[in-house]
Amino acid sequence: xxxxxxxxxxxxxxxxxxxxxxxxxxxxxxxxxxxxxxxxxxxxxxxxxxxxxxxxxxxxxxxxxxxxxxxxxxxxxxxxxxxxxxxxxxxxxxxxxxxxxxxxxxxxxxxxxxxxxxxxxxxxxxxxxxxxxxxxxxxxxxxxxxxxxxxxxxxxxxxxxxxxxxxxxxxxxxxxxxxxxxxxxxxxxxxxxxxxxxxxxxxxxxxxxxxxxxxxxxxxxxxxxxxxxxxxxxxxxxxxxxxxxx
Amino acid sequence: xxxxxxxxxxxxxxxxxxxxxxxxxxxxxxxxxxxxxxxxxxxxxxxxxxxxxxxxxxxxxxxxxxxxxxxxxxxxxxxxxxxxxxxxxxxxxxxxxxxxxxxxxxxxxxxxxxxxxxxxxxxxxxxxxxxxxxxxxxxxxxxxxxxxxxxxxxxxxxxxxxxxxxxxxxxxxxxxxxxxxxxxxxxxxxxxxxxxxxxxxxxxxxxxxxxxxxxxxxxxxxxxxxxxxxxxxxxxxxxxxxxxxxxxxxxxxxx
Numbered sequence: 001x002x003x004x005x006x007x008x009x010x011x012x013x014x015x016x017x018x019x020x021x022x023x024x025x026x027x028x029x030x031x032x033x034x035x036x037x038x039x040x041x042x043x044x045x046x047x048x049x050x051x052x053x054x055x056x057x058x059x060x061x062x063x064x065x066x067x068x069x070x071x072x073x074x075x076x077x078x079x080x081x082x083x084x085x086x087x088x089x090x091x092x093x094x095x096x097x098x099x100x101x102x103x104x105x106x107x108x109x110x111x112x113x114x115x116x117x118x119x120x121x122x123x124x125x126x127x128x129x130x131x132x133x134x135x136x137x138x139x140x141x142x143x144x145x146x147x148x149x150x151x152x153x154x155x156x157x158x159x160x161x162x163x164x165x166x167x168x169x170x171x172x173x174x175x176x177x178x179x180x181x182x183x184x185x186x187x188x189x190x191x192x193x194x195x196x197x198x199x200x201x202x203x204x205x206x207x208x209x210x211x212x213x214x215x216x217x218x219x220x221x222x223x224x225x226x227x228x229x230x231x232x233x234x235x236x237x238x239x240x241x242x243x244x245x246x
Numbered sequence: 247x248x249x250x251x252x253x254x255x256x257x258x259x260x261x262x263x264x265x266x267x268x269x270x271x272x273x274x275x276x277x278x279x280x281x282x283x284x285x286x287x288x289x290x291x292x293x294x295x296x297x298x299x300x301x302x303x304x305x306x307x308x309x310x311x312x313x314x315x316x317x318x319x320x321x322x323x324x325x326x327x328x329x330x331x332x333x334x335x336x337x338x339x340x341x342x343x344x345x346x347x348x349x350x351x352x353x354x355x356x357x358x359x360x361x362x363x364x365x366x367x368x369x370x371x372x373x374x375x376x377x378x379x380x381x382x383x384x385x386x387x388x389x390x391x392x393x394x395x396x397x398x399x400x401x402x403x404x405x406x407x408x409x410x411x412x413x414x415x416x417x418x419x420x421x422x423x424x425x426x427x428x429x430x431x432x433x434x435x436x437x438x439x440x441x442x443x444x445x446x447x448x449x450x451x452x453x454x455x456x457x458x459x460x461x462x463x464x465x466x467x468x469x470x471x472x473x474x475x476x477x478x479x480x481x482x483x484x485x486x487x488x489x490x491x492x493x494x495x496x497x498x499x500x501x
Contacts, residue, residue: 050396077400083393087415087492100401100411128492148401 001025002074002152002184007059009042009051009210016042016055018209024152027182031189031199035241039210040188041080044154046070047186048077063151073101076150080157082141084129090140091116091125097148112147118180119143120173135166139173146177152184159194171198175222192237196230198222204240214240282462287469290462297451302470304446305436308364309474312371313432317425320376324383328413329405334384341381349374350435353442367439367447374435375428382424386417418493422486429478433471 002024009017017039024030032040046057049071061068068074076097084093091113098108116122119139129137138158145153158174159167171194178185189195195202196218204214216236220229264284270276271283278286291298327334352373356366387409394412403411440449448467455463 045396048396048400050399052392071400071402073402075400077397079393079396081393083391083397085394085412085415087418089492096398096411097401100398100403100407 001064002068003062004043004047005060005062007043007046007057009039009046009055009057011055015209017057018211020059020205020210020212022203022212022215024184024186026151026184028200029178029185029187029198030201030203031187031195032203032205033189033192033195033237033241034205034210035207036190038205038207040205041156042210043205044077044156044186044188047075048154050077072150073148074150075152075154076145076148077154078141078145078156078158081161082129082137084137084141084144086129089126089128090121090132093129094121094140094143094147097144101148112143115143115147119177133166134162135170138162138166138170142174142177146181146183150183152186155185155187157188157190160190167194174198192234192241196233196237197225202233202237204237279459279461282465286462287465290460291466291469294463294466298466298470301446301448301451301467302474304444305433305440305448305471306474308367308371308436308439308447309432309478311364312368312436313375313429313478315368316372316375316379316428316432319372320379320383320424323376324380324387325409327380327384328387328409338384341377341384344377345381350438353438356439357443362443362445366442367436367444370439371432371435374431378427378431379421379424382420382427383417386420387413389420390416415493418490422482425482426479429482430475433475433478437471 003021004023005021007017007020008015020039020043022030032043034040042051042055045051046059047061047070051057061070061072063072063074071077084090085096088096091109094116095105095108095112098111099105103111113125116125119142121136121140121143124132124136124140129140132140138161142158145155159170162170175198187195187198199218202214202216202218203212204216205211206213214237216233218225218230218233220226268283268285271278271281271286282290327337350370353366353370356370360366360369390408390413394416395408398408398412436447437449437452440447441453442449444450448471452464452467455461455467
């Protein structure tokens with residue numbers, strides 16, 4: 001289990017996130033929702049070890065009761081945009097995390113290439129990101145994230161740049177991949193439908209300063225989720241978010 | 247071929263200009279001592295080709311040594327400044343201000359300090375070409391998208407890995423632009439250095455042709471130096487083509 005305790009993030013003149021604590025369990029998806037600017041991305045960036053310059057954080061992350069020094073190999077981070085390096089091929093991009101973590105180039109490629117097929121990227125290893133569709137790029141970015149050894153994945157609005165149809169397809173696809181390779185996931189999203197469809201748990205953040213105001217479990221099994229049995233949860237989440245905006 | 251399609255209008259304009267020049271010299275009966283016709287320049291170039299080639303070789307030698315050393319110095323300096331932010335902050339205004347100094351005007355000083363050998367000429371080429379390249383490199387490093395850096399840091403990359411894997415590739419287009427500007431300056435700087443004092447080189451050739459009232463030879467040497475610059479630019483283009491397949495196709499989303 002990965003626990004974040006008492007996370008407070010400040011800029012020079014503003015308190016951005018105040019005393020945020022939560023835990024991520026392996027094999028479960030936790031969605032973090034909240035209005036724009038409430039500090040969701042700052043929380044994820046802190047946990048990824050890439051808090052922007054000018055922000056100062058207090059708080060601790062523990063993995064199985066051991067305090068983590070960030071960035072840590074225990075978590076793999078996927079930023080909002082796919083940020084595939086345009087000068088690397090899809091195969092090279094996918095292997096990047098392994099190489100940076102010290103694996104030899106040939107070993108990293110050998111680990112990644114057989115996975116391309118399962119990620120819908122068969123035959124694309126030698127192509128460049130600019131030659132691929134948005135959905136394919138997102139899958140390549142996800143492959144780059146998931147092949148890293150971390151037991152937890154931090155996904156910052158991974159589908160926000162995709163069109164509605166591709167997005168739906170990618171959500172189902174993500175659940176399938178996570179079933180094959182279970183990880184603890186913290187996913188930032190703006191989308192209530194996405195959150196309730198994918199998550200085992202939804203954390204609701206309020207703004208000024210950013211803090212967690214609700215921790216709502218999504219109990220229906222993922223395969224059995226329908227508009228009807230999620231309607232009540234969505235209503236609760238919507239009212240929580242609207243409350244924060246007024 | 248797209249290259250030929252693009253080149254045709256340029257070649258046509260050049261041909262028209264040369265024909266106009268030729269026609270003016272012939273019809274207005276301009277003295278060849280003042281303005282020789284292109285055909286006279288070409289004839290002079292051919293007649294004096296052996297001597298011209300000797301001087302060209304000397305210029306090529308200085309240009310290539312100076313330019314190569316300058317590339318190495320600029321790269322090393324850029325890396326030092328990149329990894330030493332306080333030094334970069336302190337040096338940047340001076341580097342930008344240094345662009346206002348007409349460095350070629352220092353050529354006589356170089357000769358005064360270092361004599362007539364290779365050193366003063368190479369030093370001048372380095373001085374002239376170093377700053378544009380350094381500034382291009384530093385600007386290129388500054389273009390690294392935060393998303394690329396964050397991605398690598400979250401993977402556990404240190405500053406050196408971020409530099410090698412993302413900063414350098416991102417800086418490549420600006421570095422190449424700096425190289426092209428500097429390559430052009432390199433030939434000009436060499437000729438200036440030779441004006442100030444040399445035994446061989448296109449600069450000294452032009453000076454001696456001028457002293458003999460041989461405008462045709464002056465223009466022949468100018469044409470040769472222009473061809474040398476074009477050759478350098480062409481070589482850079484070829485190097486870019488050979489090494490840059492993965493960098494072509496326009497900028498990608500910067501994360």
